[in-house]
């Protein structure tokens with residue numbers, strides 16, 4: 002398999018083998034073929050060491066203390082905030098709110114902005130590509146507030162059907178949109194949708210969970226109003242994510258969680274909320290995680306996000322071509338046919354083997370893929386399946402991993418045809 | 420591959436490829452219960468008909484049909500279950516359920532607090548269902564194997580509640 006048109010492929014802008022050397026997990030679990038980075042990525046030693054260093058040298062609670070150590074901890078965290086904001090093209094780091102993960106960031110938008118701005122007669126527009134994290138918070142709020150949820154459907158090729166866009170957006174107050182499907186890898190035309198939404202007077206809440214780790218992101222260029230993403234999918238630790246939003250929108254939003262850290266003043270009669278970003282960060286934040294998140298962004302920047310994207314397009318292209326050549330009609334790859342219209346995520350059906358069974362057999366060869374509905378049941382319904390087998394790749398994967406996936410699929414086919 | 424062959428015994432694959440009692444029943448008189456495995460997207464629908472609902476624990480399962488979609492473990496477990504319960508009383512079905520769960524429950528209690536520890540004798544009169552014993556070595560798959568049984572229990576409660 003290895004000779005499939007590697008000749009005519011452009012050189013890989015990344016060196017996955019060198020990158021793997023930065024990730025202790027690959028040395029500690031020799032032979033693992035990790036194809037589940039869309040669920041959560043592995044962590045480079047640079048991130049692990051940054052967090053260790055923080056705990057060993059700089060830890061105290063942040064803000065409001067006069068001693069040097071507290072200043073060191075605050076500087077570590079705020080430095081990370083600045084670098085993460087810069088990573089997504091934001092110039093004002095106070096616009097970047099730390100949350101627990103992307104899910105909490107999206108809930109923050111719904112519970113704060115949504116609760117203050119949506120009511121009966123209003124509409125929120127979602128797409129059929131969304132992850133449950135950008136569906137359920139809106140459904141929860143709609144049940145309380147009585148607004149309507151409208152849907153943008155999919156075309157046959159797994160891209161958004163934009164034929165009726167103006168009517169769907171008419172009178173809507175918000176468009177909830179994924180920047181990259183975690184199931185099919187579909188990348189919607191974000192700028193086109195943002196312009197259409199703004200023309201209808203709707204804000205855009207972009208779920209960047211899958212896109213921010215894998216391609217350059219510039220909130221100014223995308224012109225979105227909210228962007229949610231998680232650290233753990235982009236080489237950083239679990240337990241932290243971020244919401245970016247335009248300053249004037251955040252300033253008009255009521256605080257979501259109340260408590261320490263988010264106030265300017267409290268008396269028996271009430272409280273005055275703090276400014277940004279503290280207003281939305283009640284309680285002691287995940288400081289070490291913020292430090293790790295910052296180190297993750299540094300790591301990705303050292304590789305170059307353009308290179309990360311180009312590497313993944315090449316790998317996607319290789320996977321789609323080599324697996325189709327190898328298995329023909331035994332394999333169905335969901336989503337767009339053009340590798341550059343998708344991220345490094347491939348959901349497939351292999352013969353009539355259920356994804357759960359398939360991944361069990363692949364595990365025997367240490368090939369890690371994920372079966373299930375991937376928290377996108379409306380999309381599953383569109384695909385007409387209950388579950389898919391999903392393989393996803395990142396900076397440390399190479400064509401050899403794809404070949405090993407192919408070998409394991411072949412073995413699974415043999416096993417189930419006994 | 421021996422663990423794997425233990426998981427996927429021939430009889431399991433047979434029930435998966437040719438599921439027994441596949442289909443639907445008219446409701447009423449039958450009762451319909453639906454179960455989901457949120458982890459992997461499996462869905463099971465159990466249609467259950469009792470001969471005389473007023474007989475309570477002595478009511479006999481007269482017909483059962485299985486719908487839905489899922490992996491080989493959930494589908495074969497449902498198929499074997501359907502074959503095992505027709506003609507049994509509700510009390511006997513409960514006993515069988517307890518035995519089946521006893522076989523499965525080595526990890527079940529840890530996986531999910533809502534599974535009470537069964538008291539039945541493991542392995543007692545389980546017949547073909549014994550083949551699912553290999554599942555206990557794969558804790559995440561226990562949910563697949565017990566999905567149809569939990570759904571059946573809901574169907575029974577519904578039938579007896581009327």
Ligand SMILES: Cc1ncc(COP(=O)(O)O)c(C=O)c1O
Pocket residue numbers: 039040102103104105132134135179181182183208210211231242376
């Ligand atoms: C597209 C998308 N949105 C949202 C999420 C939720 O991310 P998290 O679980 O980190 O909050 C995920 C991760 O599974 C995702 O892939």
